[in-house]
């Protein structure tokens with residue numbers, strides 16, 4: 001197929017001051033084989049219609065802000081080439097499951113609040129809820145025995161490998177858009193928040209597993225997940241949130257049963 | 267109780283799924299292939315008789331005591347989530363949980379009565 005001169009973008013528009021209803025608007029843009037959908041949107045914004053709103057920043061798959069649905073698939077628009085969506089019109093919409101503020105801009109405050117709840121940072125010795133209780137339960141065999149404060153936090157390559165993949169998450173939220181449960185059970189903590197919780201739970205320097213357990217093992221934590229697995233298929237950074245969730249289910253169930261046997265707090 | 271019974275429900279689901287994954291291929295092979303094709307040597311009655319002997323043996327009965335409830339609770343969990351998400355019945359959460367796990371409990375009870383008192387080698 002010879003390359004076309006132009007291609008049409010069919011873009012989701014929502015302008016609450018004009019209408020309560022969203023509408024689709026078509027723009028004809030030049031076709032270039034090296035253009036991504038984001039380049040196309042930038043062309044629209046600069047040349048055709050300055051009122052179009054969307055998020056973007058780095059243009060190289062690092063910032064995580066340009067996630068959109070292109071022909072119904074959640075993708076980073078900076079990594080989706082026009083060429084792969086010919087002949088068009090190429091449908092461009094906001095990520096599913098997030099209330100639309102304007103055009104392609106979704107409201108992600110619900111996700112940010114969920115992310116904060118799992119405390120996505122290293123909780124050191126003596127800092128978490130588990131402090132004074134044997135340093136908190138180290139899950140999944142994360143080694144105990146943190147270094148003294150002031151000592152360097154040494155980590156072996158094997159310890160790094162435990163959590164490395166989860167640290168690649170860029171909070172692009174494609175996994176939330178792909179997850180059917182996120183829409184069906186709005187309280188669900190969701191793929192990235194759980195993967196990021198595991199990113200710290202599995203870090204040998206962290207002692208926050210007990211703090212996070214209250215959130216992860218709660219009714220709306222890992223349990224609504226029915227292992228659809230779409231989150232892991234759409235992730236542009238090779239993170240496996242579905243695996244993180246299943247792994248944490250095993251951890252939580254094991255802790256529940258051992259508490260049952262030992263008569264401890266479930 | 268923050269964490270509720272969800273870990274228990276999921277634990278039984280996971281264990282039941284694992285058991286089913288191991289047993290189903292063998293059961294399907296015997297029932298759907300080996301029996302109809304007469305590979306079981308003595309014919310269908312002989313093979314079924316051998317199964318019945320196994321189920322009547324003390325070890326067989328102990329195994330069934332573990333396996334059958336796990337399978338029922340596995341199914342209950344799956345049906346529960348299918349109703350929640352598939353049919354969008356979140357508002358009936360308590361009723362669905364009571365019905366699915368309740369049914370699994372009743373079926374487990376019935377199965378154990380059959381295994382221990384009514385089945386081959388049972389007291390009845």
Ligand code: SF4
Pocket residue numbers: 168169170171172173174175176191192195231234235236237238239241
């Ligand atoms: S897990 Fe992957 S898809 Fe989900 S937010 Fe992180 S990078 Fe994006």
